[in-house]
Amino acid sequence: MKRNLMILYLLAALAVFVPSLAESGAEAEGVVFSLQSADTLPSATPEATPSPTPAPVTAGESIVDFSAVLPDNPAATPIAVDPIDKPTPTPQPTPNYIYETYTSSSMGISFSIPYTWLLNPNTNQETTLQFVEPKSEMREPDGYQTRITIEKVNMGLDQTAADALANLESTLKELELRFTTFTANETAARSIGDASGHYCYYRADYNDGTKTYSMRGRIIVVAKGKALYQVRITTPSAWYSYYENVFRKLCATLTFE
Numbered sequence: 001m002k003r004n005l006m007i008l009y010l011l012a013a014l015a016v017f018v019p020s021l022a023e024s025g026a027e028a029e030g031v032v033f034s035l036q037s038a039d040t041l042p043s044a045t046p047e048a049t050p051s052p053t054p055a056p057v058t059a060g061e062s063i064v065d066f067s068a069v070l071p072d073n074p075a076a077t078p079i080a081v082d083p084i085d086k087p088t089p090t091p092q093p094t095p096n097y098i099y100e101t102y103t104s105s106s107m108g109i110s111f112s113i114p115y116t117w118l119l120n121p122n123t124n125q126e127t128t129l130q131f132v133e134p135k136s137e138m139r140e141p142d143g144y145q146t147r148i149t150i151e152k153v154n155m156g157l158d159q160t161a162a163d164a165l166a167n168l169e170s171t172l173k174e175l176e177l178r179f180t181t182f183t184a185n186e187t188a189a190r191s192i193g194d195a196s197g198h199y200c201y202y203r204a205d206y207n208d209g210t211k212t213y214s215m216r217g218r219i220i221v222v223a224k225g226k227a228l229y230q231v232r233i234t235t236p237s238a239w240y241s242y243y244e245n246v247f248r249k250l251c252a253t254l255t256f257e
Contacts, residue, residue: 095245101253104129107152108257109229111250120147127152133243143236144206144213146243148250151230159223161189164197167228168221172200179204180212190220192254195229197222203237216240218247224256 100115120130133146176182182204190199199220217234235243
């Protein structure tokens with residue numbers, strides 16, 4: 001009898017336990033794990049997309065966006081890039097003359113001239129003075145010998161800048177006949193002190209039968225009282241800028257009595 005009661009109790013216990021176990025198994029299948037902050041995995045830091053390493057740039061090069069460069073024109077004429085492709089002119093030395101003051105009482109003038117330059121004795125020094133660079137100082141030993149000429153023309157009447165211009169134009173025509181080739185620039189107004197007048201640059205070639213000399217020059221004619229004064233320089237073409245310093249110095253110091 002007791003044994004039968006024990007069997008009944010066991011059967012009742014099993015009836016309660018088995019449904020409960022089945023329910024727990026069903027919940028386990030749908031379980032969702034909630035991770036707390038302490039359990040959270042650290043967020044992965046996004047990696048930047050690696051940039052390509054640029055090729056090293058050597059001295060004198062530059063990085064150029066060639067996609068924006070227009071195609072070459074095969075018919076285009078190359079243009080020299082300054083200063084890379086442009087030839088560098090040979091610098092000329094700075095003149096280092098020692099000047100002296102020369103006075104001509106007959107012409108009524110005084111001015112500065114390099115003291116080593118020689119006065120040409122073959123001119124009428126009452127009206128014409130010509131100073132020639134000594135051969136030992138020539139910048140172009142086989143070239144034309146630089147000279148400066150000062151002339152005075154007494155006219156008898158008061159002279160004006162217009163008279164000076166007429167004399168300049170006449171002188172240019174005379175020079176054209178003396179040289180093998182002769183080209184004069186346009187004339188322009190110019191004064192020496194209070195004497196007004198005009199000037200002109202020119203280029204010329206002269207052949208003496210053995211050699212052709214290339215020259216450049218400048219003439220200025222000014223009116224002063226009843227006279228016209230002409231100052232003229234002629235130099236080797238390649239050295240005109242050098243010798244023009246002498247011309248400018250003379251004109252800057254020229255005074256009239």
